[in-house]
Amino acid sequence: MTTNNHNLIYPQIQNLNVNSFARIVSTGIGLPEKVTTNQDIIDRYHLFATDRAVQYTLGIKERRWVDPKQKLTQLMARAVTECLQRAGVGIDQVDRIIYSKLLGEYQIPASSVALLRELKVDKGIPAFDISSACSGFMHALDMALRYIGTGDDYVMILGGGITSMVNQSWNQPDPKTVFMFGDAIVAMLLEKTNKKHFLASYIFTNHLLYDNAYIPMGTTFLNSTATKFGPGTYTMQIRDGRVIHNSVVESTQVLADKLLQATGLTIDDIDIFVTSEQNTQIWEAQLDILGIPREKSRSVFWKYGNTVAAMSPLMLDELITSGQLERGMLVMMMAHGAGASSGGCIFRY
Amino acid sequence: MTTNNHNLIYPQIQNLNVNSFARIVSTGIGLPEKVTTNQDIIDRYHLFATDRAVQYTLGIKERRWVDPKQKLTQLMARAVTECLQRAGVGIDQVDRIIYSKLLGEYQIPASSVALLRELKVDKGIPAFDISSACSGFMHALDMALRYIGTGDDYVMILGGGITSMVNQSWNQPDPKTVFMFGDAIVAMLLEKTNKKHFLASYIFTNHLLYDNAYIPMGTTFLNSTATKFGPGTYTMQIRDGRVIHNSVVESTQVLADKLLQATGLTIDDIDIFVTSEQNTQIWEAQLDILGIPREKSRSVFWKYGNTVAAMSPLMLDELITSGQLERGMLVMMMAHGAGASSGGCIFRY
Numbered sequence: 001m002t003t004n005n006h007n008l009i010y011p012q013i014q015n016l017n018v019n020s021f022a023r024i025v026s027t028g029i030g031l032p033e034k035v036t037t038n039q040d041i042i043d044r045y046h047l048f049a050t051d052r053a054v055q056y057t058l059g060i061k062e063r064r065w066v067d068p069k070q071k072l073t074q075l076m077a078r079a080v081t082e083c084l085q086r087a088g089v090g091i092d093q094v095d096r097i098i099y100s101k102l103l104g105e106y107q108i109p110a111s112s113v114a115l116l117r118e119l120k121v122d123k124g125i126p127a128f129d130i131s132s133a134c135s136g137f138m139h140a141l142d143m144a145l146r147y148i149g150t151g152d153d154y155v156m157i158l159g160g161g162i163t164s165m166v167n168q169s170w171n172q173p174d175p176k177t178v179f180m181f182g183d184a185i186v187a188m189l190l191e192k193t194n195k196k197h198f199l200a201s202y203i204f205t206n207h208l209l210y211d212n213a214y215i216p217m218g219t220t221f222l223n224s225t226a227t228k229f230g231p232g233t234y235t236m237q238i239r240d241g242r243v244i245h246n247s248v249v250e251s252t253q254v255l256a257d258k259l260l261q262a263t264g265l266t267i268d269d270i271d272i273f274v275t276s277e278q279n280t281q282i283w284e285a286q287l288d289i290l291g292i293p294r295e296k297s298r299s300v301f302w303k304y305g306n307t308v309a310a311m312s313p314l315m316l317d318e319l320i321t322s323g324q325l326e327r328g329m330l331v332m333m334m335a336h337g338a339g340a341s342s343g344g345c346i347f348r349y
Numbered sequence: 350m351t352t353n354n355h356n357l358i359y360p361q362i363q364n365l366n367v368n369s370f371a372r373i374v375s376t377g378i379g380l381p382e383k384v385t386t387n388q389d390i391i392d393r394y395h396l397f398a399t400d401r402a403v404q405y406t407l408g409i410k411e412r413r414w415v416d417p418k419q420k421l422t423q424l425m426a427r428a429v430t431e432c433l434q435r436a437g438v439g440i441d442q443v444d445r446i447i448y449s450k451l452l453g454e455y456q457i458p459a460s461s462v463a464l465l466r467e468l469k470v471d472k473g474i475p476a477f478d479i480s481s482a483c484s485g486f487m488h489a490l491d492m493a494l495r496y497i498g499t500g501d502d503y504v505m506i507l508g509g510g511i512t513s514m515v516n517q518s519w520n521q522p523d524p525k526t527v528f529m530f531g532d533a534i535v536a537m538l539l540e541k542t543n544k545k546h547f548l549a550s551y552i553f554t555n556h557l558l559y560d561n562a563y564i565p566m567g568t569t570f571l572n573s574t575a576t577k578f579g580p581g582t583y584t585m586q587i588r589d590g591r592v593i594h595n596s597v598v599e600s601t602q603v604l605a606d607k608l609l610q611a612t613g614l615t616i617d618d619i620d621i622f623v624t625s626e627q628n629t630q631i632w633e634a635q636l637d638i639l640g641i642p643r644e645k646s647r648s649v650f651w652k653y654g655n656t657v658a659a660m661s662p663l664m665l666d667e668l669i670t671s672g673q674l675e676r677g678m679l680v681m682m683m684a685h686g687a688g689a690s691s692g693g694c695i696f697r698y
Binding site: 113123213 | 356357358359360363364365366367368369417418419420421444450451452453454455456457458459460461462463465466470471472473474475476477478479480481482485488492494495496498499500501510511514515518552553554555556557559562563564565566567568569570571572578583686687689690692
């Protein structure tokens with residue numbers, strides 16, 4: 001296996017020195033109704049591909065794409081509403097909202113502020129967006145632990161977004177990624193509690209992979225070829241998919257080592273493994289490197305695709321709603337952002 | 350005065366329930382060398398304007414614009430390097446990097462990861478970007494207090510960005526904003542300390558103003574008129590400048606009330622007032638509403654313009670380097686994001 005991270009010095013894992021503990025109350029999802037199959041995409045863009053080949057290569061059968069009139073904030077509001085209903089908590093009780101975005105509704109203001117408008121909230125809840133691609137939800141989760149640890153009672157975090165509009169707007173899709181990405185938002189509510197649920201949390205970045213997978217839109221793009229806008233400006237450019245695969249597997253091992261070391265647990269103590277799956281093989285490879293049986297996790301890539309920061313929490317939501325994850329179980333949850341950033345935690349659900 | 354916030358219920362101010370206190374060690378700035386005067390802009394774009402009229406209307410004389418070959422991460426690295434040199438701290442001692450961006454280098458990965466590459470750091474320091482427009486630095490600062498409060502020793506925060514490249518790329522500037530914005534990055538290092546420096550911190554959002562000032566680029570734009578790209582897609586669209594002016598003044602009063610209430614201080618106890626100035630009049634109006642004399646602050650709008658999240662920390666850096674702000678003084682620092690988001694704190698420098 002190619003080692004992508006070999007020059008990297010991993011930060012030491014830190015104790016969470018909090019004054020109050022946090023626990024996950026509930027999750028909620030915001031999905032477009034419309035299921036888009038591989039065949040739908042092949043037909044729409046007249047692509048030389050077959051459903052069978054796409055399923056074989058990527059492991060994806062279908063994904064959700066928004067109706068072009070559907071807004072990001074509508075999906076966000078749907079996820080938050082479901083999450084709050086499951087918790088029996090009102091939005092006015094929420095102290096802070098953190099949204100891990102890909103493309104926001106606008107570039108600024110923050111889309112989390114647009115969410116408050118969509119929900120017609122009276123309270124001026126502190127709300128901002130963060131940006132860290134596929135690992136963004138783990139950054140938001142780690143941050144929520146700190147906010148609850150220093151005073152907040154309830155923190156709502158969200159991840160995911162709409163990627164399909166780029167392809168839907170231009171009708172010139174990038175065949176490398178058009179099948180891969182899906183639209184989804186996941187919300188999670190955390191609350192203050194008197195028992196330690198989160199046993200460890202760890203995040204690191206790997207700038208050696210900064211240029212391997214990226215969305216060009218930004219100042220670098222404006223500095224170079226600002227006249228040639230196209231779908232490629234707004235969609236993920238992937239130089240080498242094997243680098244992503246290998247770095248995700250390596251990062252999985254690093255995260256697991258750090259988290260187990262900090263908690264004194266072994267991998268066999270983990271009841272449920274939740275992660276980001278850039279494709280089905282990457283999910284399998286993560287389980288294999290850690291020696292975790294398939295039954296302790298649940299791939300949802302086949303029906304949602306790569307939903308960026310929503311991948312890990314979508315898997316978690318599926319594990320909860322299916323009944324596979326029960327209160328009291330030990331969960332190792334992680335997410336990997338195309339190698340450039342990884343985060344994970346161990347918590348008792 | 351028009352009241353923009355009258356329907357808003359302000360969140361209660363919270364005690365910072367931290368296990369470790371934080372203090373500001375140092376700041377550092379990353380500015381393009383090139384000073385761009387009003388006359389430079391008038392000449393370059395053949396605008397019907399005079400230097401005198403621009404100075405009179407906006408209060409701006411000059412601003413920094415990057416050389417088109419200059420990259421965002423170069424300015425970021427310059428700010429961080431100066432900040433670390435002033436502190437006598439090595440980058441490897443930093444536990445976390447938070448960058449409040451406008452347009453990042455790429456959309457993803459995070460530009461804070463690109464900064465690590467630019468600095469050739471070996472350690473995989475956790476790093477991510479946040480997005481909350483002009484108030485973003487206060488979000489990052491509040492977050493740094495939480496991270497240090499729960500375990501970090503050193504947190505580096507950055508704010509600002511490059512806005513000029515949009516106008517420089519298209520050569521069709523928006524006359525409403527072309528004079529207003531400047532390029533700048535400011536870095537700030539915070540460290541763990543055993544004395545309470547930050548006495549209170551407060552943030553709120555106002556979604557009623559979400560649509561008054563925005564940068565269209567995002568899913569909303571893709572959902573509507575994706576074929577008509579232009580400089581307006583990437584530059585601030587301002588519906589009503591008076592709404593911004595009035596909401597900033599109102600928000601200044603709200604923040605000051607909350608912060609003084611939480612600390613038991615009066616406005617006369619404040620030695621130095623630092624804020625964001627969308628123009629010179631907005632700076633003056635904030636001082637006037639609070640009854641703070643001009644001598645307790647220092648406008649830098651005339652030479653830097655609107656540098657988005659860098660505005661407040663640029664003013665702070667100027668106050669420090671000029672010797673006006675001395676250790677032990679009480680500072681009220683705030684920033685306002687076009688009305689949609691405001692944040693502030695009181696700290697003993």
